[in-house]
Each structure stands twice: as C-alpha cells, then as structure tokens.
Amino acid sequence: MITGQSLVYFVEALLIVWGAGTLCFWGFEKFRKTAKAAGGNGDGTAFPRLEGWAATKRQLAGFLLFFLANTFVAQGGALFLCKQFFAENHALFSAFVMQAFSLALLVAALKFVPAIFPKFSWRENFKIHSFGDGLKIVQFFAVALLTVLVFSQISQAFLQFLKILFPSLGTSLEQDQALVQAFNAGGSVAGTLLASFSAVFLTPIIEEIFFRFALYRFFKNLFSNGVWASLVTGLFFAVLHDSPVAWLPLVALNCILCFAYEKTGRLVSAVVVHGLFNANTLLLIFFRN
Numbered sequence: 001m002i003t004g005q006s007l008v009y010f011v012e013a014l015l016i017v018w019g020a021g022t023l024c025f026w027g028f029e030k031f032r033k034t035a036k037a038a039g040g041n042g043d044g045t046a047f048p049r050l051e052g053w054a055a056t057k058r059q060l061a062g063f064l065l066f067f068l069a070n071t072f073v074a075q076g077g078a079l080f081l082c083k084q085f086f087a088e089n090h091a092l093f094s095a096f097v098m099q100a101f102s103l104a105l106l107v108a109a110l111k112f113v114p115a116i117f118p119k120f121s122w123r124e125n126f127k128i129h130s131f132g133d134g135l136k137i138v139q140f141f142a143v144a145l146l147t148v149l150v151f152s153q154i155s156q157a158f159l160q161f162l163k164i165l166f167p168s169l170g171t172s173l174e175q176d177q178a179l180v181q182a183f184n185a186g187g188s189v190a191g192t193l194l195a196s197f198s199a200v201f202l203t204p205i206i207e208e209i210f211f212r213f214a215l216y217r218f219f220k221n222l223f224s225n226g227v228w229a230s231l232v233t234g235l236f237f238a239v240l241h242d243s244p245v246a247w248l249p250l251v252a253l254n255c256i257l258c259f260a261y262e263k264t265g266r267l268v269s270a271v272v273v274h275g276l277f278n279a280n281t282l283l284l285i286f287f288r289n
Contacts, residue, residue: 015138019146022139050262052221052229053118053214062116063214066109074102092191099202106206117214125213125267137269140260141276147256148249148277155248196282204274211237211254212261212270230258253277 078098234254
C-alpha cells in the first residue's frame with residue numbers, strides 16, 4: 001500500500017538522483033569549457049552574473065542596525081505577544097508572528113529607506129520568465145537535497161567524533177533549531193499551519209533578501225570572488241540558525257542558494273529552492289511524528 005510517507009520518500013529519492021546527475025553534468029561542463037568561454041573572469045573563481053554591493057560605511061551601518069533591530073524587535077515582540085495569548089503553543093504561533101512582523105519591516109525599509117538595499121526591485125527579482133526557468137529552479141532544489149544529505153552525514157560523523165573526545169558536550173551539539181523542536185513537540189492545528197506557512201513562504205523571502213541579496217553581494221564585492229563570498233555568507237547563515245548539528249549542511253545549502261542566485265540573476269530562484277527545502281523538512285518531521 002502506497003502511503004503519503006512512502007510517496008514523499010520516493011519523490012525525494014528521484015530528486016536526489018536528479019541532483020547527482022546534475023552535479024555530474026556540471027562537473028563535465030566545467031572540464032569541457034574554460035571559465036573564460038563560459039563567461040567567467042578566466043580563473044574560474046568569481047561568478048560573472050551579479051554585481052557586488054559596494055556598500056558605503058553609512059549603508060553598511062544602516063543595514064547592520066536594521067538587521068539587529070529587525071531580529072530582536074521581531075523576536076522579542078513575537079515571543080511576548082504569543083506567550084500572553086497562546087501560552088500552550090506560543091513557539092509555533094510566535095514563529096509566524098515574528099516572520100510576518102519581520103517581512104512587514106523589511107517591505108517598509110525597501111520602500112522608504114532604499115539606501116539600505118540599493119537597486120532592489122521586486123519585479124526583477126521575483127519574476128520567472130519561462131517554464132525552463134521553473135525547471136531550472138527544481139533542478140537546483142534537487143542538487144540542494146543531495147548536497148545537504150551528504151554534508152549531513154559528514155556532520156553527524158564529525159559530531160560523534162567530537163563527543164568521543166569531549167564526552168561532557170553530551171547532546172548539546174545535536175540540538176535542533178527551536179522551530180524544529182516546536183514542530184516535533186506538536187501543537188494545535190492552527191499553530192502548526194501558521195508556522196508551516198511562515199517556514200515555507202515568509203522565511204525564505206526574508207532570509208534571501210538579507211543573506212543573498214545584501215550580505216552575499218557585499219562579500220562578493222569585498223573579496224572579488226563569489227566562492228569565498230558564498231562560504232563566508234554561509235557561516236553567518238548557519239550560525240544564526242542556532243543548531244550545531246546543522247551548521248555544515250546549512251553552509252552547503254547556502255552555497256547552492258548563492259549559486260542559484262548567480263546562475264539565474266534573480267532572487268526568486270533562491271527563494272523557491274529555500275521554500276521547497278523547508279517544505280521537504282516539514283514533511284519529513286510530519287511523517288516521522
């Protein structure tokens with residue numbers, strides 16, 4: 001009998017195989033063509049499509065202040081309100097309230113303080129021009145699944161090694177993200193649906209604007225190198241998710257998201273891949289529980 005769980009695993013397996021084939025194809029193409037012929041800068045290290053963000057000190061300070069204010073105000077306000085009104089499921093409800101508030105602040109900043117995010121256009125960044133563009137996004141998602149799967153296994157092995165060397169660490173290194181813990185703990189249907197909507201739709205938009213459009217492009221301009229920029233952005237992306245066991249896979253996921261952004265030149269590709277990845281994670285949690 002075909003169950004929902006077996007169907008999800010089957011589709012995920014097909015995507016992983018597709019991702020493996022895509023990586024092999026990309027590797028073949030890299031050997032077949034020189035970086036210069038492919039439109040690169042000749043050394044194969046810097047991505048050619050996107051311009052870096054040459055931020056002034058004032059712009060950088062404004063971005064950092066907005067990022068910190070958005071994070072702490074949204075998180076603090078959401079937790080306070082949800083603890084008052086949704087005591088039993090405040091973690092799930094606060095996830096939705098926090099991201100909704102963060103997105104509202106972000107939209108307001110893009111509208112009224114454009115200097116913080118220069119040259120940002122909703123129309124240009126969130127447009128899918130053809131069916132081929134959509135297919136390419138699914139292809140990036142397949143590669144992301146395979147990449148994260150591989151690096152998750154490496155991360156688990158490395159953490160087990162650390163636990164042997166430092167037994168006092170116990171299970172602290174294997175702690176999941178707060179939202180994942182909230183989903184595992186269960187809650188009301190309304191809280192679960194709102195938190196799922198937040199994870200699949202709101203969070204990807206917010207994080208891709210912060211990490212890919214702003215931070216990645218800033219580091220790309222700083223290092224003049226897309227590879228280093230994606231790795232450094234990945235460190236920030238991973239640490240802010242507050243789950244040591246997921247740090248290495250998240251750095252890998254970040255690099256795929258940066259690559260998708262570079263290859264398409266539009267932020268929507270990274271947003272959709274990010275949303276699909278979160279949806280896949282939620283489905284696995286749902287069936288596991």
